[in-house]
Amino acid sequence: MALFMSVPEHAPANVAPAWSCDHDTWLVFCTAIDNFGDIGVCWRLARQLVVEHEQQVVLYIDDWHKALVFLQREDGCSLTHIEEQGVLLRRWHDGIDWTASLASAGMVIEAFGCSLPDTLIEAMAKEGGRRAPPCWVNLEYLSAEAWVEDYHGQQSIQSAPVTGTCATPVVLKKTFFFPGFTAATGGLIRERHLLASHQAWQAEQARTRAELVPASGCAHDRSLWISLFAYPRPPGNVALRSWFAALAEGAEPVLCVVPAGSLLVDVADALELTHTPAVGEVICRDSLSVAVIPFLSLDDYDRLLSVCDLNLVRGEDSFVRAQWAARPLIWHIYPQQDDAHQLKLDAFLERYGEDRWSPGSADKLARFTRFWNLDADCRKLWHDLRPQLPDLTHRARNWQQKLAALPDLASSLMQFYRNRP
Numbered sequence: 001m002a003l004f005m006s007v008p009e010h011a012p013a014n015v016a017p018a019w020s021c022d023h024d025t026w027l028v029f030c031t032a033i034d035n036f037g038d039i040g041v042c043w044r045l046a047r048q049l050v051v052e053h054e055q056q057v058v059l060y061i062d063d064w065h066k067a068l069v070f071l072q073r074e075d076g077c078s079l080t081h082i083e084e085q086g087v088l089l090r091r092w093h094d095g096i097d098w099t100a101s102l103a104s105a106g107m108v109i110e111a112f113g114c115s116l117p118d119t120l121i122e123a124m125a126k127e128g129g130r131r132a133p134p135c136w137v138n139l140e141y142l143s144a145e146a147w148v149e150d151y152h153g154q155q156s157i158q159s160a161p162v163t164g165t166c167a168t169p170v171v172l173k174k175t176f177f178f179p180g181f182t183a184a185t186g187g188l189i190r191e192r193h194l195l196a197s198h199q200a201w202q203a204e205q206a207r208t209r210a211e212l213v214p215a216s217g218c219a220h221d222r223s224l225w226i227s228l229f230a231y232p233r234p235p236g237n238v239a240l241r242s243w244f245a246a247l248a249e250g251a252e253p254v255l256c257v258v259p260a261g262s263l264l265v266d267v268a269d270a271l272e273l274t275h276t277p278a279v280g281e282v283i284c285r286d287s288l289s290v291a292v293i294p295f296l297s298l299d300d301y302d303r304l305l306s307v308c309d310l311n312l313v314r315g316e317d318s319f320v321r322a323q324w325a326a327r328p329l330i331w332h333i334y335p336q337q338d339d340a341h342q343l344k345l346d347a348f349l350e351r352y353g354e355d356r357w358s359p360g361s362a363d364k365l366a367r368f369t370r371f372w373n374l375d376a377d378c379r380k381l382w383h384d385l386r387p388q389l390p391d392l393t394h395r396a397r398n399w400q401q402k403l404a405a406l407p408d409l410a411s412s413l414m415q416f417y418r419n420r421p
Contacts, residue, residue, distance in 0.1 A: 024106025025056045027134070029092065031114040032063035036070045037334075040298060040317035042111050043070070043087070044189050045139075048410040050086040052192055055414075058101070060092040062114075067091075072297070098123035105134040107417055110174070112141055121158070125170035135420050136172055137413070142179040142188070142316050144348040149184035151176055153416075177416070179409050181351055188320050190408035194302070195400070198325055201306040208307045212300065213257055213291050223253040223289070224389075227308040229318050230332040232262045239375045241270040246382035248288040256288065257304065260295045267292075309389060312372075326400040328392035330369050345373060352399060361388035361395070 026049060030042040042059055049055040061067040067089060068076050076082050081090040090096075098120040102108075108124065110116050127133045136158070140148075158172040178185050201208045209225065226247075230240070247254045258267055260279050267290060268276045271283055283290045296304060301318070305311050305325040313322045314332040322329040331348065333341045349366045365388065368381040407415070 024134075025058060025104045026107040026109065027101065027105050028057060028059045028109045028111060029114050029116060030059065030061050030111045032061060032066040036066065037315035037317050038112055039067060039070050041189065044191075044298065044317070045410060045413075046087045047085055048189065048191055048408075049413075053410060053414050056088075056104075057086075058088045058090055060090050062092045064091040099126065102127055102134065107135045107137065107413075109137045109139050109413075111139045113138060121172070124172060133170075133172060135417060136174045137177045137416070138174055140176060140178045142320065143344050144181050144351045145344060146347070148178045148180050149182060152178040152180065152185050175416070177413065181348075181403065181406075183406055186412040187407045187409045188323075188403060189410065190324060190404070194324055195404060197302070198306045201303050205307045208303055212296075212304050212307070213255075213293055223255040224310070225308045226254060226256045226310045226312065227304050228256050228258045228263070228267075228312045229261075230263055230266075230312055230314050231335070232266050233375055235269065237266045237270055237375065239372050239378050240266055242377045242379040243372075243382055244270045244285070244288060244290075246379045248286040250287050250383075250386070252287065254288050256290045257308065258290060258292050259301070259304075260292060264292065309393070323396075323403060324400060326393075326397045328365070328389055328396050330365075330372055333373060335373075342370075342373070345369070358388070358391045361391040364388050365392060 026046075028042055028046050030038055032039055039061060042061075046057040046059045049057050065077070068074050068082075071082075071084055071089070073082060073084070079091075080093075081088055083089070094117075098117070102120075102123050105127075108116070108120075124133045124136065138156075154176050156174045156176065158174050159170075179188055180186060181188070233240070244256075247256065258264065264276050267273075271277075271285060271290065273283065277283060277290070277292045279292050279294050281292050298317075302321055302325070305313075305318075305322050305327065308325075308327060310328050310330070311318075311322045311325065312330045312332065313319050315334050319329070319331050319333075331345065333345045335341055349369060364381070364385045368378060368385045371378050371381055
């Protein structure tokens with residue numbers, strides 16, 4: 001656990017503290033839409049910009065309570081900002097003096113189209129009257145769709161009226177920055193040490209597993225290890241119930257590791273429990289054991305992904321981290337209206353399977369993933385998929401190396417920043 005340093009309570013509430021060095025500050029804005037997914041992406045990016053690129057980063061988060069829970073800093077409820085690993089996290093609220101906050105800003109990142117406040121945009125326009133306004137980037141959601149390459153790096157002209165005696169509209173430019181899986185996109189978040197860390201964790205797999213899941217015991221040394229992180233569904237959760245049934249009736253022992261969270265209600269229903277399982281509890285059903293562990297820090301979650309034989313992940317952050325772990329994965333994509341997410345899912349499955357896959361393993365992975373996302377019966381599909389895991393593991397390693405040959409997202413943003421007009 002890293003050491004935390006909170007800002008003293010007597011610090012000004014509406015003006016960000018200033019650093020002593022002369023670098024431009026990066027302002028990153030994040031709205032907490034669903035649990036910790038968006039916060040996780042923004043936090044990883046901000047931390048990497050500080051640690052690896054020596055930038056000054058202020059991360060604004062609208063849901064301060066979620067931010068504090070995410071950082072395990074619930075003691076900071078009375079504060080408006082805290083510092084963690086060099087990143088200044090600030091509560092995003094209406095009373096902020098944006099003119100003062102922008103005084104040293106060189107980059108403003110609007111994560112996932114979170115809509116910057118009009119007062120901030122106006123303050124950026126006023127900056128344009130005195131000096132070059134900060135670069136304005138809209139960091140988009142990740143997609144494997146082909147159109148992303150055409151739109152990455154495109155600019156949108158934003159006319160910002162400035163109030164006062166000189167109310168001449170000031171033109172701002174917002175650049176759309178797309179993470180992605182090709183050289184024509186911004187790449188994925190990948191810290192310099194990440195792949196080496198995965199090699200180390202996997203080289204000492206038994207010890208890493210015992211540290212993360214001490215309740216597993218020696219009985220699970222030869223089990224198939226699966227991590228489960230998925231979106232809760234309406235009562236019934238057909239996919240989870242049918243998959244648990246398939247795991248229970250299989251010939252080999254399986255340990256399914258579930259971090260504490262909202263999914264535990266579905267787990268209880270799928271296992272026909274009369275209570276929601278607590279952290280430390282292990283529930284056994286024939287060949288299946290389900291172990292509930294604490295909600296993990298991002299770094300510990302990377303370790304868990306690294307030493308599991310299969311990872312069921314969701315959203316964007318855990319989805320990307322599972323790919324760096326070089327283990328087979330099942331993606332529970334965030335549901336969208338009119339099933340728009342299915343197009344994104346199919347685009348990834350097509351791209352993920354394009355590199356000389358065994359037709360059998362590629363097809364079975366795609367079918368299970370689609371049924372999982374449709375909340376359909378996965379029982380037979382699991383029995384079809386299980387024999388393919390060795391090939392899927394080999395392909396996951398190749399995919400990791402293919403992605404590692406591309407620039408990472410933080411480095412791409414830094415290159416854009418250095419090349420700004």
